[in-house]
Amino acid sequence: MNRRRIGVGVLLAFLFVGGGFTLRNLLRSDEDRIRSVLETMVRRFNAPDPGDIGEGFSEDFEEEGSGLGREDLERGMLFLARTAGRPFPYQVHLDEEDLLILVDGDEATAEGAAVFDTLRGSEWTETWRMGFRLEFRKDNGTWRVYRATTDTQSGRRPF
Structure with a gap:
């Protein structure tokens, strides 16, 4: 009897936590x-x-200036990740403002703008500020570029 109560309690806790997560996702804008x-x-x-770096991009993705597609982006990122050394000498962050x-x-x-920093010695230095305009389409409930x-807004692409 106690095992059954524990099992039901664990199941309810799982559903409560998982259900709360799902509800939060449904309510997100x-x-x-x-x-x-x-x-x-x-x-x-x-x-x-980088794992599946291309996940956020649609199968027919294209970068207008270069004509690069999703597969090109994935191959380039994997090449960079394998050849850039450790620690990985590049970081990017979005300019939230x-x-x-x-x-x-x-x-x-x-x-917006993506800001790329390069590791020089033990310090990160901003080396490139890239402006972007991304067009998204909702595909089966998932947004993809x-x-x-x-x-280039400033600096030079470091890779």
Whole structure:
């Protein structure tokens, strides 16, 4: 009898915690979901192993200036992660004050700046500020970038 109560208690706790997580996700705004996609991209870039760096991009993604697609982006990031050495000498963060997200139905844009730092000795130095305009499309409830336009705002691309 006690095992059954413990089992039911564990199940209820699991459902309560999991259900709360699901409810929070359902109540998040589209802007927050897009911000989460951007934060995941930043986290994966900064990680020693970028994992599925292309997850936030649609299959038909294209960077307008270069014509690079999702597979090109994934291959380039994996190459950089393998050849850049340890510790990984690059980090990126979003300029939160500069970030603007606009949602229109199942499409959205995010405009802002990504700031790239390079490890020089034991200090991080800002080396490149890249402006971006990302166009998102909602695909089965998930926001993905399908088009990007980028430009150098200052500095030089370090890789």
